[in-house]
Amino acid sequence: MLPVYREKDTLLHGLHPLSALALAFSLVAATLILDNPLYTAVLCSGVIAMLAQAEVLGNGKPLLRAAAFMGMMVALINPLVNNAGEHVLIYGPHIPMWGKLNITLEALLYGVAAGARLFTVVAAFCLVALAVNPDDLLELLSRLSFRSSLSAALAVRLYPSMAVEAREMRDTQLARGDPLRGGGRISRAKAHLPLLLSLFQGALDRAASIAESMSARGFGSRGRTRYRRRRLRPRDLIATLVSLGIIGTVVTASLRSGGYSFVPVIANPLTEVDWLAWGALSAALLAFLFICGSWRRWHWWRSRI
Numbered sequence: 001m002l003p004v005y006r007e008k009d010t011l012l013h014g015l016h017p018l019s020a021l022a023l024a025f026s027l028v029a030a031t032l033i034l035d036n037p038l039y040t041a042v043l044c045s046g047v048i049a050m051l052a053q054a055e056v057l058g059n060g061k062p063l064l065r066a067a068a069f070m071g072m073m074v075a076l077i078n079p080l081v082n083n084a085g086e087h088v089l090i091y092g093p094h095i096p097m098w099g100k101l102n103i104t105l106e107a108l109l110y111g112v113a114a115g116a117r118l119f120t121v122v123a124a125f126c127l128v129a130l131a132v133n134p135d136d137l138l139e140l141l142s143r144l145s146f147r148s149s150l151s152a153a154l155a156v157r158l159y160p161s162m163a164v165e166a167r168e169m170r171d172t173q174l175a176r177g178d179p180l181r182g183g184g185r186i187s188r189a190k191a192h193l194p195l196l197l198s199l200f201q202g203a204l205d206r207a208a209s210i211a212e213s214m215s216a217r218g219f220g221s222r223g224r225t226r227y228r229r230r231r232l233r234p235r236d237l238i239a240t241l242v243s244l245g246i247i248g249t250v251v252t253a254s255l256r257s258g259g260y261s262f263v264p265v266i267a268n269p270l271t272e273v274d275w276l277a278w279g280a281l282s283a284a285l286l287a288f289l290f291i292c293g294s295w296r297r298w299h300w301w302r303s304r305i
Contacts (some may be wrong), residue, residue: 006059010292018232019243035260043120047127060127064122070115083100233305235295238288260272291305
């Protein structure tokens with residue numbers, strides 16, 4: 001379920017972590033602020049296309065499936081708990097202390113739109129998790145809080161090894177005939193207890209080894225040194241300009257068209273949308289996707305950015 005970062009030869013993987021975070025933040029902010037479904041459709045398509053351009057769409061499928069499931073649950077639950085709207089599709093029974101359980105068209109469409117926005121936000125975070133190097137991200141955060149970033153970096157590095165060790169230990173216990181499967185919850189918990197104790201002991205031993213290694217290398221004895229420095233390049237400037245364009249679109253659409261209403265009667269998205277802002281948002285996303293696609297094909301363009 002958890003996405004795992006893998007280095008790839010794409011423009012999104014080569015972005016400075018600050019530029020990548022600014023791009024993701026602009027996408028999330030636009031998704032949460034702009035209520036019109038036309039904006040949501042453009043943003044969702046843009047995020048999915050970025051995942052494809054970064055060649056991480058396959059790796060992010062488990063998280064995207066979970067996001068799609070959560071979006072469908074929102075779309076299904078919202079009409080049951082929110083009966084606002086004038087167009088009643090189904091007249092439900094009367095529930096004490098609740099009222100009539102009516103399903104309206106407005107509540108159903110609002111649930112679908114909210115589920116799509118939730119999916120887009122999760123997809124944007126999936127893009128950050130799969131296309132931004134966690135070491136570079138933690139190095140960026142270390143400028144704000146060094147000890148917290150160090151603890152997070154150690155935790156991020158220990159998690160994959162602990163997961164592999166737990167899987168190997170579980171397979172070993174199953175091969176020995178331990179009743180890890182079947183039976184009641186209490187019996188399964190008792191069978192997993194030795195595994196958890198061994199995993200905890202191994203984690204403590206690994207932490208002690210890391211502490212001894214850091215102490216032997218003189219960690220904290222003098223000022224910090226850097227193995228390499230990430231510098232801003234033209235590609236980072238392009239991503240930042242796209243982020244600013246998205247934020248500018250959000251501000252323009254909010255000032256010119258206002259909010260989009262689903263109740264009491266759903267508004268027409270074609271008449272409520274600011275076509276200038278929608279066109280600017282689409283152009284910004286298409287231009288960035290074109291740059292991402294041409295970056296791998298044109299060596300001259302790659303050498304310039």
